[in-house]
Amino acid sequence: MDSNIVRHAAHVLGFVNGRGQSPAGQDAELNPAIAGSWRRCALDYSIDPARHYAPSVIDASSLVHRRQQYADLVQIASAEIDWLYDYVANSGYALVLSDASGVILYERTDATLTKTFHDAGLMCGADWSERREGTNGIGTCIAEDQPVTVHLGEHFRACHTGLSCCGAPIRDSSGRLIAVLDASTPQVQSARGGVAHTMALVNLSARVIEKHLFLRHFRDSTVFRFHARPEFVNLQHDGAIVLAPDARVLAVDETALQLLQASKRADLIGRPIDDIFDVSAAELVDPPRRDSGELRPVRDVATGRRFFASLDRDANPARVPATIRASGPDSLPSARVMQLEPSGGPRAALTLEELAGADPQMLRNVRSAHRIAKARVAVMILGPTGSGKEVFARALHAASDRVNQPFVALNCAAIPESLIESELFGYRQGAFTGARREGMRGKILQSSGGTLFLDEIGDMPLLLQTRLLRVLEEQEVVPLGTETPVKVDLRIISASHRNLRDMIGRAEFREDLYYRLNGITLELPSLAARTDKERLIREFLAAETSDGRPAAIEMAAFRQLLAYPWPGNIRELRNVIRTALAICDGGVVRLWDLPSELRVLAGSTAGAGPASTQRDDLLRCMAECKGNMSLTAKRLGISRNTLYRRCKRFDIALAGTQSATPEA
Amino acid sequence: MSGTKDSTLRQPICLAPGVRLDGREQGDATFVLVCPEGNVQLNRMAATILRLCDGSRDRAQIVTEILRDSSNPARPAEIEEFLDAAATRRWIDGG
Numbered sequence: 001m002d003s004n005i006v007r008h009a010a011h012v013l014g015f016v017n018g019r020g021q022s023p024a025g026q027d028a029e030l031n032p033a034i035a036g037s038w039r040r041c042a043l044d045y046s047i048d049p050a051r052h053y054a055p056s057v058i059d060a061s062s063l064v065h066r067r068q069q070y071a072d073l074v075q076i077a078s079a080e081i082d083w084l085y086d087y088v089a090n091s092g093y094a095l096v097l098s099d100a101s102g103v104i105l106y107e108r109t110d111a112t113l114t115k116t117f118h119d120a121g122l123m124c125g126a127d128w129s130e131r132r133e134g135t136n137g138i139g140t141c142i143a144e145d146q147p148v149t150v151h152l153g154e155h156f157r158a159c160h161t162g163l164s165c166c167g168a169p170i171r172d173s174s175g176r177l178i179a180v181l182d183a184s185t186p187q188v189q190s191a192r193g194g195v196a197h198t199m200a201l202v203n204l205s206a207r208v209i210e211k212h213l214f215l216r217h218f219r220d221s222t223v224f225r226f227h228a229r230p231e232f233v234n235l236q237h238d239g240a241i242v243l244a245p246d247a248r249v250l251a252v253d254e255t256a257l258q259l260l261q262a263s264k265r266a267d268l269i270g271r272p273i274d275d276i277f278d279v280s281a282a283e284l285v286d287p288p289r290r291d292s293g294e295l296r297p298v299r300d301v302a303t304g305r306r307f308f309a310s311l312d313r314d315a316n317p318a319r320v321p322a323t324i325r326a327s328g329p330d331s332l333p334s335a336r337v338m339q340l341e342p343s344g345g346p347r348a349a350l351t352l353e354e355l356a357g358a359d360p361q362m363l364r365n366v367r368s369a370h371r372i373a374k375a376r377v378a379v380m381i382l383g384p385t386g387s388g389k390e391v392f393a394r395a396l397h398a399a400s401d402r403v404n405q406p407f408v409a410l411n412c413a414a415i416p417e418s419l420i421e422s423e424l425f426g427y428r429q430g431a432f433t434g435a436r437r438e439g440m441r442g443k444i445l446q447s448s449g450g451t452l453f454l455d456e457i458g459d460m461p462l463l464l465q466t467r468l469l470r471v472l473e474e475q476e477v478v479p480l481g482t483e484t485p486v487k488v489d490l491r492i493i494s495a496s497h498r499n500l501r502d503m504i505g506r507a508e509f510r511e512d513l514y515y516r517l518n519g520i521t522l523e524l525p526s527l528a529a530r531t532d533k534e535r536l537i538r539e540f541l542a543a544e545t546s547d548g549r550p551a552a553i554e555m556a557a558f559r560q561l562l563a564y565p566w567p568g569n570i571r572e573l574r575n576v577i578r579t580a581l582a583i584c585d586g587g588v589v590r591l592w593d594l595p596s597e598l599r600v601l602a603g604s605t606a607g608a609g610p611a612s613t614q615r616d617d618l619l620r621c622m623a624e625c626k627g628n629m630s631l632t633a634k635r636l637g638i639s640r641n642t643l644y645r646r647c648k649r650f651d652i653a654l655a656g657t658q659s660a661t662p663e664a
Numbered sequence: 665m666s667g668t669k670d671s672t673l674r675q676p677i678c679l680a681p682g683v684r685l686d687g688r689e690q691g692d693a694t695f696v697l698v699c700p701e702g703n704v705q706l707n708r709m710a711a712t713i714l715r716l717c718d719g720s721r722d723r724a725q726i727v728t729e730i731l732r733d734s735s736n737p738a739r740p741a742e743i744e745e746f747l748d749a750a751a752t753r754r755w756i757d758g759g
Contacts, residue, residue, distance in 0.1 A: 107741070114745055542707045548738035548745040550710035555702040586749025587710065587742065 005158040009050035012156060016042040016371065034146045037135040039155040040143065045131045052159050055121030056132050057582040058103055060547050068106055073097075073179055076131075076212045077170070078106045081181070084205045092121050092187045093198070096178045102129030103490045105179075115585045116186050120163060123582060133157065137165025137182040145169065145177055147206075149199050151179045162186050166199040168206035173214050173242075173251040175265055207255070211236045214253050218242045221250065224273065226259065226309035228294050233308050239278040247273045247281035247600075259307070260300060276301060277309070321639045352395045354385060355388065357539075358532035365522045373399040376519045378472075380457075381495040383524030386571030389495040390455060392524060397451040402491060405450030410443045413456035420464055425471075427480035444477045448488040457517065458498040467512045472516050492517060527566040527573060536570070537561050540577050551581055553589040556617075560591060560598050592635040615650040623654075672726065675758040677747070678719035683755050685714050697755060704755070709738055715744055717756050723747060 015030070018040050041047045058066070067074050077097045085095055085108040094109040094117045104126050109117050117123065121133065130139035134156030140148045147168040155161050170179040181200045214221065222245075228236040231504050239256030241249055251558040252268050258275065262268050274281040277298045297307045372379065373396060379390045390409060397407045412420060426442020443452060454460070460468070471477050472492065476485040494517045501507035528531060535556070545551040554563075557580075566572055576595060584593040591599060618636075625631040633643040679685065685706075686696040695711035706714065709730075716726045727743050733736040750756045 109741065111744060111748060114748075484709040538705060541705065544711065545707045548709050549707075549742050550713050550738065551707040551748075552697065552710045552746075553705045555704060558705055585748075588704075588746070588749045588751075590751065 004161075005050050008153060008158040008161055009048075012038055012049045013042060013155070024115040031148075031154070032623060033140065033146070033148050034135060034150065037130060038156055040130060041134045046442065047131075047134050047156060049134065049155075049157050053132075054579070055123075055582070056127045057121075057125045057579065058127065060125070060544050060549070063103075063105070066103065066546050070099060071180070073099075073170070073209075073213060074105055076216065077179065077209045079182065080133075080205050080212070081108050082104060082210050084201065088183070088198070088201070092185045096122060096138070096182050096184070096186050098128055098142075098182065099141060099297070100178050100180075102128070102132065102139050102142055102180070103127050104138075111664070112550060113186065117184070118583060118585065120160065120184075120186070122184060125582065129661070133160065136160060136163075137167035137184060138180045138226050138578035141167030141169055141180045141182070142177060147199065147203055149195055151195055151539075164195050166195060166202045168203045168207050170206050170213070170253060173217055173253065175254070178425055179209075181209065187582065206234045209239070210254065214240060214251075218251065222310050222311065224309060226256075226277075226298065228259070228305070228307055230308040230426075231291060233295055233310050239307075241268070241273070241276075241378040245275055249273060249276070261303065277307075279309075348625075350391060350395055352392075354393055355392055357530070357536055359525060359530040361523070361525045362530070362532075365524065368520060369396050371398060372520055374401050376491050378491075379493045380500075380518045380521045381524060382500075382521060383495070384526045384569055385497050386569035387524040387526060388570050389497075389524060390453065392522070393451070393453045393493045393495065396493060397453075400451070402450050406447055406453045407453065408443050408447035409453040409455060411455040415613060416463050420460065421467070422480055424464070425467065425477055425479055428482045442477065442479060444471060444488055444490065445486060447477075448490065451491045451493060454492065454494040454517075455513060456496055456498075457494040458496040458500055458503055462508070462510065463512045469510065469513045469516055472513075527569040534562060537573065537577070540574055541581075544574070544577050544581055545587075549581070550587045551589070553580075554591070555654055557589050557591045557594055558627045560594060564598050615652070618646060618650060619652065676719050676722055677717045677756050677758040679714065679717055680754050680757045685711060699755060710746060714750065714755070715742060718751075719758075722758075 015035070081097060084620050085093075088095070092110055092113055094107060096104050096108075097106040104122070104124050107117075107122065107124055109122075110157055122127070127133075128136055128138040130136070133139055135150055136155060137150045140150055142387045147166070150163075150165045150167075152164055153161050155163065155165075163186055165182055165184040167180045167182040172178045174226065181202055183410050185198075217256060222243045224241040224243055225233055225238045226241075227233045227235075230272050237255060239259040240249040240253045240255075244250045249268050249271050252262075252265055257263075257265065257268070260268065268276065271280060272281055278301055279296075279298055284641050295310050298307050298309045299305070300307065352366045353368055356362040369379075369392075370509050379393075379396065381390050381392055393409075394407060397403065408424060410420075415423060422440065422442070424443050426440050426445055471488070472490065474485070474491060476487050476650070478485045488563045500509050500514055502513045504514055527536070530536065541551060541553060561573075561576070568575075576598065579595065580589045580593040581587070584590065618632075621635055622629075622632045623636065629640055629643060633640045636643065637648075682700045684698050686698055686703075693707070695706040697706055697711075697714060703737070713726065718728055720728065723744070726747070727740050729744055730738055731740065739748060
């Protein structure tokens with residue numbers, strides 16, 4: 001397997017770098033779209049074809065948000081995909097819909113292959129842009145702006161060379177790519193012929209989705225539909241032209257362009273319809289006469305070709321997917337739309353109580369926070385990285401009487417020192433080179449009346465500390481390049497993971513500013529120190545699946561989550577849970593769905609547990625892997641050598657299992 | 665679908681012997697499935713699905729039942745995947 005990866009990587013990079021020299025026989029036939037994509041991946045995105053990157057998956061709430069943003073698309077496409085799926089069911093295909101950035105919004109997968117596809121990263125929320133996953137059916141379709149087939153070794157990254165993908169663009173009424181419909185299969189034996197057939201099906205479905213979107217978009221307009229054969233009018237392969245009340249062309253779909261042999265939409269849009277067809281514009285837009293629904297023969301003025309046309313106020317889509325048809329075109333189907341909505345609307349910011357959980361230190365913090373929420377006391381939040389300092393600051397702002405005023409956050413560590421000054425204090429027009437012409441108000445002014453959150457205050461340059469101190473004392477700010485001070489009403493929350501007292505000792509932080517900012521100090525505990533860790537983990541699990549996805553976590557994995565020291569704190573916990581949920585099979589998180597650092601811990605702490613349970617765990621895992629030692633070792637997150645040592649220690653006989661299943 | 669799979673689709677699903685759903689809600693929206701091989705933490709949707717596995721519904725009826733409740737934003741494919749996973753782990757019989 002490894003040698004295949006190396007060979008593939010060498011082949012791909014050899015092609016990219018060896019361009020211009022005589023290509024190997026196979027490369028001579030390399031599709032230009034694939035060749036172009038390989039060059040982008042190697043030269044523009046610097047992807048290593050041999051490396052195994054973790055799939056990049058957006059979080060559940062962003063996915064829900066995106067699905068809402070593309071509600072019409074997802075609704076129409078999912079119905080079409082379900083229909084297409086019935087055609088290709090049990091043929092080993094996954095059908096996915098991605099948006100124009102390559103993020104998967106909807107998938108239908110052969111149930112027996114869900115795990116294979118999820119392992120490959122084909123799942124809702126995953127980013128399949130070329131930049132992420134290299135040459136592939138989705139990303140390359142977007143980059144090339146045309147249908148593509150990416151067959152096995154045509155994938156850039158070695159880990160995808162087991163897949164065959166067909167991606168077809170879905171365009172809006174202006175011709176812009178807005179989504180990709182992709183069919184992928186892991187069947188290595190899939191012949192090119194079969195792939196060509198799939199590509200044709202996918203293209204057809206993409207056209208159907210486009211047509212429905214087009215008609216949905218212009219459902220209140222007059223649509224002129226035509227085709228050379230009368231039986232095709234009002235089916236998805238006809239041409240559609242949207243007419244304005246004055247009978248000028250407002251929009252045309254892709255098929256109309258092709259039928260009229262126009263090279264671009266601009267050739268048709270804006271022209272009166274009687275300029276294109278031998279029809280009377282007055283007759284077309286005259287309401288009493290046009291609702292007959294009858295087909296009429298028309299002639300293309302430019303070429304003289306004959307077409308049949310119908311005119312409908314109500315777009316009358318053919319083969320409406322069942323779910324849409326059931327509830328009529330205007331009342332949106334109930335079941336499907338519900339799926340697009342999150343359970344309780346977009347997740348609102350957390351309240352102080354929700355943050356506190358049941359941890360005594362957090363409860364103390366929250367009590368103090370409530371007491372000073374309405375006062376103008378400066379708050380300093382200290383806590384290790386990822387412990388939720390900004391989230392706490394936001395909750396504090398939400399609990400104050402300034403809740404309807406802006407919460408303005410500035411991370412002093414994230415922007416260059418030279419910019420902190422203008423970011424904070426603002427500037428007048430032309431204050432310095434590169435300044436925006438209209439000037440800028442600065443974070444302090446923006447936050448006036450609300451809350452200013454200064455994150456990583458320890459990274460603020462000493463010089464600016466002096467200026468900030470002045471602003472705090474005077475409650476007025478002087479933007480760069482001006483002399484007139486502006487009154488401000490400031491409430492400052494600052495945060496740092498550094499020990500500011502030590503910094504004062506080293507003269508890196510101004511003592512007077514420290515006392516100014518530190519009206520009250522709230523120390524956020526690290527996740528490891530929180531007594532309500534168990535509850536937090538459960539809550540994150542529930543929150544990450546608030547889109548209604550069923551989820552379960554096996555006790556072995558749950559124990560590992562509890563035992564892990566969480567150096568990255570809540571941020572790390574959230575990411576681990578998010579990733580585990582994304583890659584797990586059927587929504588059930590098992591030990592090996594956790595990142596290796598958590599599993600390695602399982603190995604090392606195993607010494608603490610009773611030897612008998614360790615032995616049982618090991619035996620069970622080996623049985624589940626059918627005696628395959630490489631797989632067992634991988635699942636336990638240990639090397640094969642360690643596994644053999646452990647087997648020896650626990651007196652597990654190996655000879656039998658080994659000979660029974662020769663290793664892959 | 666193979667013939668055997670088709671026939672199992674019509675079978676009523678119930679929790680496997682020795683497996684029960686702990687009705688006590690632990691913290692916020694989390695539930696526990698008590699199993700001989702070790703307990704399993706469930707989220708609300710997983711608990712909702714397993715609660716319907718009471719021997720009175722087949723797979724399709726469970727999916728329909730869940731989709732009927734408008735407060736459930738679940739997707740059919742995910743419910744089925746979860747039922748598959750639950751069957752593989754012998755939490756349920758008949759699925």
